[in-house]
Amino acid sequence: MTATAGRPILEAEGVARQFGRFVALGGVDLALEAGEKRALIGPNGAGKSTFINVVGGQLAASAGTIRLDGRDVTGLQPHQLARSGLGRTFQISRTYRQMSVRENLVAAYLVARGHGYSLSRGRLRALAAEAEALLERVGIAGLAERPADDISHGDRKRLEFAMVLAGEPRLLLLDEPTAGMGLKERHELMDLVAEEASGRGLTLLFVEHDIDVVFRIADRITVMARGQVFAEGTADEIAADREVQRIYLGEGH
């Protein structure tokens, strides 16, 4: 689905980040339209994760501005950004491994809805029903009682996706969501992500090394190299860009 025209949901302007004297991001400009699915690609070390971490509030920017729905959110903490509609997943699993799949998801709902959320019996039952329906949607309802430690890597990725959806984000940052997955389950997970994103009108910004997944899912692609935006366009435009092929697609990814 093509992005709807209008004010960008995310605007990054001149976003920079240094580690000591090393410039990991050298002033990145990027704007996402509400509802679009944007892939962020580029060689190892290009700055993709750093950019996601700065937008997600895990890292402070050294310079630049980030706006969410037109509001300056530069320097806000992750929990403040979550309240503004931003959700994210990480390269490393963030599930509670001893807790069951269902408990993990219920915990995510409770965190998302805040400490003031009153837990009457009726509320808890409604929450459990919501969790059940979401587990069903992401294809792991049959694993609800199993400890998160005891399910496959791919199913844990599905659980993490459900947990981030529990926060009802409008903008979702996914940093290599399919890392460590086989070809088939990689495509299945990203088809699920794309379907949920379209159904919920979610905006996606995802880092992905599998170029087939990128071309299949993304409305637009931003190519980064050496901490800068190197190119941006539709899948066809990026596929036809000789310079992009040279720096990225030709490098065996």
Ligand SMILES: Nc1ncnc2c1ncn2[C@@H]1O[C@H](COP(=O)(O)OP(=O)(O)OP(=O)(O)O)[C@@H](O)[C@H]1O
């Ligand atoms: N905490 C840190 N301290 C020092 N240097 C860092 C730190 N985090 C990232 N870097 C450096 O910044 C550069 C960009 O890293 P980043 O992880 O953002 O790249 P990437 O495009 O996500 O790469 P990959 O595809 O390999 O995940 C790399 O050279 C990396 O070594």
